[in-house]
Amino acid sequence: MTPNELAKAREQIDGLDEQIQSLISQRARVAQNVAHIKQRMGDTGDHYRPSREVEVLRRAMERNSGPLTDESIARLMREIMSACLSLESPLTISYLGPEGTYTQAAVLKHFGDSVKARPTAAIDEIFRDVESGAADYGVVPVENSIGGVVSHTLDALAHTKLRICGEVTLPIHHHLLSKDADLSKITKVYSHAQSFAQCRKWLDARLPKADRETVASNAAAAQLAQDQGAGVAAIASLQAGQLYELNILASNIEDDPSNTTRFLVIGKQDPTPTGEDITSIVLSAHRNQPGALFKLLQPFADAKLDLTRIESRPMKGSPVNDYFFFVDFVGHTSNELVKKALDDVRSNAAFFKILGSYPLAVM
Numbered sequence: 001m002t003p004n005e006l007a008k009a010r011e012q013i014d015g016l017d018e019q020i021q022s023l024i025s026q027r028a029r030v031a032q033n034v035a036h037i038k039q040r041m042g043d044t045g046d047h048y049r050p051s052r053e054v055e056v057l058r059r060a061m062e063r064n065s066g067p068l069t070d071e072s073i074a075r076l077m078r079e080i081m082s083a084c085l086s087l088e089s090p091l092t093i094s095y096l097g098p099e100g101t102y103t104q105a106a107v108l109k110h111f112g113d114s115v116k117a118r119p120t121a122a123i124d125e126i127f128r129d130v131e132s133g134a135a136d137y138g139v140v141p142v143e144n145s146i147g148g149v150v151s152h153t154l155d156a157l158a159h160t161k162l163r164i165c166g167e168v169t170l171p172i173h174h175h176l177l178s179k180d181a182d183l184s185k186i187t188k189v190y191s192h193a194q195s196f197a198q199c200r201k202w203l204d205a206r207l208p209k210a211d212r213e214t215v216a217s218n219a220a221a222a223q224l225a226q227d228q229g230a231g232v233a234a235i236a237s238l239q240a241g242q243l244y245e246l247n248i249l250a251s252n253i254e255d256d257p258s259n260t261t262r263f264l265v266i267g268k269q270d271p272t273p274t275g276e277d278i279t280s281i282v283l284s285a286h287r288n289q290p291g292a293l294f295k296l297l298q299p300f301a302d303a304k305l306d307l308t309r310i311e312s313r314p315m316k317g318s319p320v321n322d323y324f325f326f327v328d329f330v331g332h333t334s335n336e337l338v339k340k341a342l343d344d345v346r347s348n349a350a351f352f353k354i355l356g357s358y359p360l361a362v363m
């Protein structure tokens with residue numbers, strides 16, 4: 001390539017950037033107009049529309065003919081929508097902090113960069129923030145592919161009036177981070193209990209003698225590694241490493257590379273159907289009735305609804321053998337078949353609550 005060719009290619013890029021920028025500005029003006037239309041239609045809440053966003057992202061991915069990956073295209077569209085929505089109504093999202101946690105990465109993945117992310121110290125606090133209006137939405141971890149369910153989240157869901165309005169799945173990659181530059185000098189490692197469980201084989205092989213101390217979050221571990229300096233490391237995310245200015249001593253140290261965490265978005269709205277939706281419910285069976293759980297779930301089989309998850313949690317404050325069952329299935333409560341099945345389930349249940357119907361995660 002000659003210098004002349006390079007200058008020409010860059011000129012082409014400049015021209016395209018100009019067009020992209022002008023189109024993005026045009027899009028932002030239309031989004032502002034959408035906000036006015038919604039207000040005129042009597043909309044008093046925020047302007048976030050999870051189902052519409054998912055539709056825009058799915059369409060962008062379908063349209064994609066390369067060379068960028070579907071995921072890259074979706075991420076770019078996500079940021080454009082995030083910026084447009086911030087003009088319509090700036091959102092505050094409460095998440096499990098401190099800054100640098102995987103839950104913060106899930107907020108970014110789902111809502112983009114143009115929201116105000118509000119770190120909280122505990123899962124209950126996220127529910128309280130959204131219930132009180134201190135935050136518009138909350139993001140809570142619900143399940144890890146290795147560590148299993150997050151019981152605090154299930155317990156809070158059983159008692160809340162809030163709705164699940166979305167899900168986020170995040171591949172989890174752990175890194176060993178330290179102010180030290182030498183792995184052989186590490187004598188102490190801080191991390192969250194789940195992360196220790198997910199990196200056990202690596203630690204046994206590479207740092208068998210180092211002390212392992214469990215702390216409240218990966219981000220808190222990274223902060224301790226920064227405060228305590230030489231000989232001390234944390235297992236945490238790349239973002240936490242950047243935030244607390246730590247060296248990466250080893251990357252992707254999780255025992256299972258398919259390690260994924262699922263998060264839920266909680267709020268006060270019920271997303272409209274998108275054609276690919278999940279419904280979550282929580283229910284309990286009548287006591288001492290043989291086959292009660294089987295009978296409870298029979299209507300799902302009759303309606304040929306695809307159950308994707310069932311988890312149980314003991315009911316707090318009630319005698320043993322009383323359980324909440326958390327059930328997810330493919331479908332939306334606006335569908336007649338789903339409505340009929342849920343009516344049948346409800347009539348057999350001691351306790352029954354719909355937690356929400358929401359779009360399947362896009363990326």
Ligand SMILES: O=C(O)C(=O)C[C@]1(C(=O)O)C=C[C@@H](O)C=C1
Nearest residue numbers: 034047048049052053081084085
């Ligand atoms: O379509 C809408 O309702 C909009 O407000 C526009 C828009 C977008 O930028 O595409 C922005 C925010 C919503 O969450 C969904 C979509």
